[in-house]
Amino acid sequence: MxxxxxxxxxxxxxxxxxxxxxxxxxxxxxxxxxxxxxxxxxxxxxxxxxxxxxxxxxxSKNSSSPPSSDPLNSEKLLSKKKSDKKRGGQLGHKGHSRNLYDVSECDSVLEHQPETCSGCGEKLIGVDSNPRRHQVVEIPPINPIIVEHRLHQLECQHCGTLTRATLPADVPIRGYGVRVVALVAVLSGLYRHSTRMVQSAMQDIFGVTMCLGTVNKLKKEASDAIAGAVSEAKTYVQNSPVVGVDETSCLLRKC
CATH class of the missing domain: 3.30.160 (Double Stranded RNA Binding Domain)
Structure with missing residues (x-):
């Protein structure tokens, strides 16, 4: 074997x-x-x-970890019993409609009056003291305001020195006004857009072109501008007897 x-x-x-x-x-x-x-x-x-x-x-429910370490989706949605009601608005439910702007806020008001009766075709006369109001809201075409500053250089007739004019103190050196800087800060900070998305939004919506590096520089410029206010707010919170925050986690859709 x-x-x-x-x-x-x-x-x-x-x-x-x-x-x-x-x-x-x-x-x-x-x-x-x-x-x-x-x-x-x-x-x-x-x-x-x-x-x-x-x-x-x-x-935090199955370990010694603090509640602040819980992920936002750690809580499971409560199972909801299927309703026997039909979809859509229910009987007795108060409807909601778009609130109309005050007439003083309208750029123009157009009056439309019927000329003939929809029943018999006769010519209509008179005035409706309570017409149905219909408003159309539109955004005007957005075109950037571009101001060119020309710094001339002149030669002194006495000594021959060339002297060029300087920019006024209120003219931004980077070439973008305070509204552009504020808009870049809002898009990147409040709305959390990436640098590339901010660049695209400024070009596509407002017609303002800028490179990615400029977006970052404008963000820093806005940050430096509000540094004092942020410092004051931080000091105020630190010195407050009650801050009003804890480590309790919550789902964003419920808060």
Whole structure:
């Protein structure tokens, strides 16, 4: 009976293994080592993934972590019983409509009067003291205001020195006015647009072209302009007896 030998977990007859050429044995050895190494790496990755899953599912309710570490979606939505009501507005529900602007805020008011009766076709006369009001809101075409400053240079007739005019103190050196700076700050700060999105919005909506570097410089300019107010607000909060914040997490849709 032929003796069996174990080669990387596989039993084969010893006679077959002895007959195997040396080059094939070397190849099998290398492949076996690579398989063993791959199995070890796979086991390590599985352990890492398991650890990450545990971290993701860890909340203040199943661990000693503070509530502030809970993800926003940690609370599951309460199951809601399906209603028997039909979709849409319900009987007795107070309707909501768009509020009309005051007449004083309208740029123009157009009067439309019927000329003939819709029933018999007779000519209509008279005045309606309470006409139905319909308003259309539109945004005017947006075109940037571009002001060119020309700094002339003149030669002194006495000494020959060339002197060029300087920009007035209220003219921005970067070439963008305060409204442009404020708009860049609002788009990137309040609305959390990326630098590239701010660049696209300024070009597509307002017709103002600027490179990505300029967007970042204008953001810093706005930040420096309000640094004093931010510092005052920070000091006020730090010195307040009650701040009104805690570590309780909440879903944004509920707050």
């Amino acid at each position: 032929d003796v069996m030998c174990l080669v990387y977990g596989i039993e084969i007859p010893s006679s077959d293994w002895e007959k195997t050429p040396a080059s094939i044995k070397e190849l099998v050895e290398k492949m076996g080592q690579r398989i063993k190494q791959s199995e070890q790496e796979l086991a390590s990755e599985v352990a890492k993934n398991q650890e990450l899953l545990e971290k993701i599912n860890r909340t």
